[in-house]
Every structure is written in C-alpha cells, then in structure tokens.
Amino acid sequence: MIDRSAWAEPGVETLHPGVHRIPLPLPSDALRAVNVYVLEDLAEDDGLLLVDSGWATPEARQALEEGLAAIGRDLTEIRDILVTHVHRDHYTHAVELRRSLGCRVHLGAGERRGLELLNERRGGLSFLLRTLCQAGATALAEEVRPLYPDDYDPRDWAAPDHWLGEETLRFPGGGLRVVPTPGHTRGHVVYLDERRGLMFSGDHVLPHITPSVGFEPADPGGRPLADFLDSLHLMTRYADARLLPAHGPVTDSVHARVAELLAHHEDRLCATLTALGDGANDAFGVARRLTWTRREVPFGDLDAVNRMLAVNETVAHLDVLVLRGRTTVETADGTHRYARVR
Numbered sequence: 001m002i003d004r005s006a007w008a009e010p011g012v013e014t015l016h017p018g019v020h021r022i023p024l025p026l027p028s029d030a031l032r033a034v035n036v037y038v039l040e041d042l043a044e045d046d047g048l049l050l051v052d053s054g055w056a057t058p059e060a061r062q063a064l065e066e067g068l069a070a071i072g073r074d075l076t077e078i079r080d081i082l083v084t085h086v087h088r089d090h091y092t093h094a095v096e097l098r099r100s101l102g103c104r105v106h107l108g109a110g111e112r113r114g115l116e117l118l119n120e121r122r123g124g125l126s127f128l129l130r131t132l133c134q135a136g137a138t139a140l141a142e143e144v145r146p147l148y149p150d151d152y153d154p155r156d157w158a159a160p161d162h163w164l165g166e167e168t169l170r171f172p173g174g175g176l177r178v179v180p181t182p183g184h185t186r187g188h189v190v191y192l193d194e195r196r197g198l199m200f201s202g203d204h205v206l207p208h209i210t211p212s213v214g215f216e217p218a219d220p221g222g223r224p225l226a227d228f229l230d231s232l233h234l235m236t237r238y239a240d241a242r243l244l245p246a247h248g249p250v251t252d253s254v255h256a257r258v259a260e261l262l263a264h265h266e267d268r269l270c271a272t273l274t275a276l277g278d279g280a281n282d283a284f285g286v287a288r289r290l291t292w293t294r295r296e297v298p299f300g301d302l303d304a305v306n307r308m309l310a311v312n313e314t315v316a317h318l319d320v321l322v323l324r325g326r327t328t329v330e331t332a333d334g335t336h337r338y339a340r341v342r
Contacts, residue, residue, distance in 0.1 A: 007249040008033035012070045015250055016196055022067035024054035026089055031247045034089045037200055042173035047079035051191055051200040052246055053094035060093055078103045084202025085188040086111040092156040107160040110187025114216050118157055135311050136282030136335050143304045183228025184211045199241040199254050207248040210264055212309055213316050225316035226323055232258050272317040280339040287314040
C-alpha cells in the first residue's frame, strides 16, 4: 500500500541538480506539511532562491535550517523567496525571513486586494462566516466561530518587495516564468522552469487532493471556481512538466493531474445539479445531499471545519452552474437560493 503521508516526513529530497524539496511542518493542520523548494543555481552571489516559505513558526524555521544544513547551505544565503499565494502556510514565513535576513519577497499582483482586505479586517474568518450565513448555514457559522480565534499580527502580513505580473523573472542562473492562476486565491501564481521542465504549482495543482477555492477575504461578486477551471485549462497550453506541488509528493506530469481535476469538477457539477433537485434550495441544503472526500462520507459525519469547507465548495459549484445557465439564484432575507433552469 502506498503511504500517502510519506512526502511530509522531515528531510531533503533532491529533484534535480541544484533543486531540492524540504517539507516544513504545519501546526495542527490536516495538510501535515508544506513543501519549500530550494534552488541553488539561480540567485545572485551563489545564493539561494526559495519557492514558498511555510508558516512562520519556530518548528518551520528549524526544519528549514536543518534541511539547508543537509545540503551544505544556511539561512543567510537566501536571496529571494517566490511565494505562490498569500495563505498563511505559504507567505508568513517569507515575511519573517525577510525581517531577520533581508531577503526579497515576491508575490502575485492579484493578491494585493486580498492582502489589503486582510489588513483592513484585522484577520479572522468573518468572510467565511458571512458566506455560510448566505448559504443558509447560520448555525454552522456559530459552531465554527470559536474554532478560529483572531490571532492577526500585522507583522505577518506586510506587503512584498515585488508584485508579480505575467512575466519571466531573470536571475543570473536562468529564468522562471510567472503564470497567474487565479482560483484557489485571486492572485495565485505558478512558477515554470521551462529549461528543466519543472512546474512549482503551489496549491493550484495538487497530486492527491482538490484545492479549496475562495478561502480568502474577498469583495462580493467573485466566481473563484470558474477562475480555477480556466486556470487549469491554461496549464495545458504549456509543455508538460514535472509537478512540484506545495502539498504532496512530486509527480511526473502536470497535464495528467490537470485532466483528473477537470474531470472531478465536471462530475461534481453534475452531482451538485442533481442534489439541487426540482425546487429552490440554499447551498447548505444541497451540501447535505452530497457525499464528501474520496470515501464518500455523508455530510453529517464530517467535523465542523470540513462541513464549513463542504458548504463553501457547494456555493462555488452552484455559482458555476449559474454562469453556465443551468441554475438561477435569488436572494431573500440574506440567503441565496438556487433553482434549476427548466
């Protein structure tokens, strides 16, 4: 039997001469770890370039320090950190390392508004609780509220040194193509090393799970799943490459995994439409009729956090069905109710 968690064990995996994967632990997180990639041959002054950085915890810093020591390097050699998106487990350690080491932090320009909203609202998950209430899951919102204390620290969410667009970053040792891939977050980017056939995919393409969408502060009116599906199709316009994800093991083909993700979401859209039935219903009602995870777990058997994520995913799929003309949506008393187009 394949051990799906082996990738998260401490240590260093050398993927290509000068390219290493170091998993950093996550605190009380079902994802277990986040992969930080170390590139030795791009940065100036024979320094190091990182892709993603981890969550700013003492344990993550120690794991990174030990991983670098294993390849004969140290933290002071880090010159640039390329972050795929602004979630805590990717961005906050980069800001901390910049504060202590003086390295540069790069982030997709599409994350600017999310970062501003995070600082305006001083953290917390109020944006998700509002989504739950609009989905008809007010009681669930109250259930999960105590699970997410507001531990906002403005030092963790400082702006990057460089906002990235669709561009190619030039370093002394070569270039990396920056490809905006909105969906998981509005400003998510992947980094494509075309010379070596490597794609640093962040959370956009993951080998074992389907990434959540819309898990961020946002202005009203976004359709994150539609953006995500468009961004998956975009991956097939580039030559296939090895998949170097933020969570999970490295695999051989971006295109193969993209095809699986697209098929999964088409199946899920069909299941969501079926679960909606013939009458009007809110997303909470639809989510309760669906099963979840690879094991097809009933909604009621999920813990509160995963029920929250399930409702959020159901909203995303229903909104894509609205865009495709398969459903309509109306709002009454603050709740969005969907109905099948006849």
